[in-house]
């Protein structure tokens with residue numbers, strides 16, 4: 213039998229064992245990969261998803277699949293959640309949740325700084341469907357309080373926020389939302405991972421992960437997840453998995469499950485390496501600014517210490533003439549890959565130009581643009597520090613950064 217998502221196990225033990233069990237037929241210690249799309253049933257049950265309940269066996273892999281279910285159980289143990297639903301990508305998880313919770317005439321308050329795909333969903337897709345969207349700088353909970361309306365259904369946070377690693381105080385925002393019955397809080401916790409922060413314990417109703425990043429951890433499988441209460445996730449499964457259909461492949465679930473088993477020890481190493489690289493960059497003559505939650509110079513370092521048990525591996529830095537430096541880094545780095553994405557064992561870096569991002573995705577003005585620029589200036593190098601020897605990463609950067 214699977215080990216249940218129980219708090220009696222240590223976190224690292226849960227990462228290794230939760231959701232896994234020796235195969236009852238063969239004794240296999242490692243999880244099986246069950247690719248079957250359909251399952252032979254003995255009970256002649258109905259064909260509609262409405263006929264299923266928690267005790268129904270497997271029927272069809274868009275509804276649920278044994279390998280995906282094992283990953284879901286492991287993620288529940290890590291997040292301290294009752295239930296989990298996996299998706300084919302992080303964006304499928306986001307759109308699955310948002311579209312299933314909101315209807316025309318509803319209102320969502322969303323962080324004005326977040327993953328670009330989510331930012332564009334909020335600015336383009338949701339208004340087209342008649343959903344009202346307010347973008348707020350959620351790093352100040354007062355901005356969330358001011359944005360909530362009678363028809364607000366959801367507050368969407370991302371902390372640390374992509375790409376500038378600005379933080380949101382989840383407990384403070386959840387307390388604001390709790391004053392308004394019917395307002396749910398969802399947190400994109402991809403940068404933090406459950407090793408750093410468990411949003412459900414801080415008052416959020418949903419937590420979302422791009423499994424493509426730290427949870428999978430090896431850059432070879434896309435996936436996404438939403439975790440929450442049993443009731444909320446059952447409703448989500450009916451709507452988003454069964455009706456929208458963007459479910460996770462069992463093969464990807466199997467790869468991500470292998471990655472998730474080492475998440476706690478990998479995050480420890482990501483943090484250690486990121487701190488070493490951040491300190492090196494802070495002392496580098498070509499670097500004008502480093503932003504990393506684990507550095508005392510981060511504007512919200514106190515919140516980071518309170519809310520993050522691990523500072524993760526994401527940092528940004530700035531140099532003079534960023535676009536020209538980006539060209540040099542793209543051509544000349546050897547150890548660090550110049551590529552988007554993050555959370556992999558390989559170090560990744562990418563230039564994120566402020567004017568470009570504002571035009572393509574964020575479209576901020578006034579105080580919100582100023583708040584963004586206070587972290588990012590004209591642009592940042594967003595770096596995901598990997599699991600290499602940090603000395604090699606620093607040497608690689610040093611060789612290309614030169615003296616500025």
Ligand SMILES: *Cc1c(COP(=O)(O)O)cnc(C)c1O
Pocket residue numbers: 301302303304327329330370374400402403422423424425434435436554
């Ligand atoms: C990558 C990412 C997403 C989207 O996930 P995909 O797996 O690429 O679809 C959402 N939020 C954050 C913070 C991300 O980094």
